[in-house]
Amino acid sequence: MKINLASVFVDDQDKALSFYTETLGFVKKTEMPVGEFKWLTVVSPEDPDGVELVLEPSDHPAVKPFKDAIVADAPHSPSATCRPSTSG
Numbered sequence: 001m002k003i004n005l006a007s008v009f010v011d012d013q014d015k016a017l018s019f020y021t022e023t024l025g026f027v028k029k030t031e032m033p034v035g036e037f038k039w040l041t042v043v044s045p046e047d048p049d050g051v052e053l054v055l056e057p058s059d060h061p062a063v064k065p066f067k068d069a070i071v072a073d074a075p076h077s078p079s080a081t082c083r084p085s086t087s088g
Contacts, residue, residue, distance in 0.1 A: 003051055005041070009058040009066070013040050016055045026053070 010016035026042035041052040
């Protein structure tokens with residue numbers, strides 16, 4: 001079995017593309033308009049035919065069930081997840 005695509009939900013596709021290419025070193029493989037959004041993928045420069053990360057717009061209606069599930073599973077106190085661990 002081989003995974004060809006993996007989705008990453010992003011708030012802004014253009015900013016995400018900039019981050020993944022300029023900061024992380026990925027290269028853009030595909031960019032096609034799809035309504036108000038784009039089909040936008042990036043790949044590793046070492047394996048351009050490997051796994052593509054799809055930079056999915058988090059505003060797309062299809063994402064709502066996933067966002068709702070994440071919020072439902074989140075701890076009640078956001079600060080609890082932001083504090084550094086003092087154990088060690």
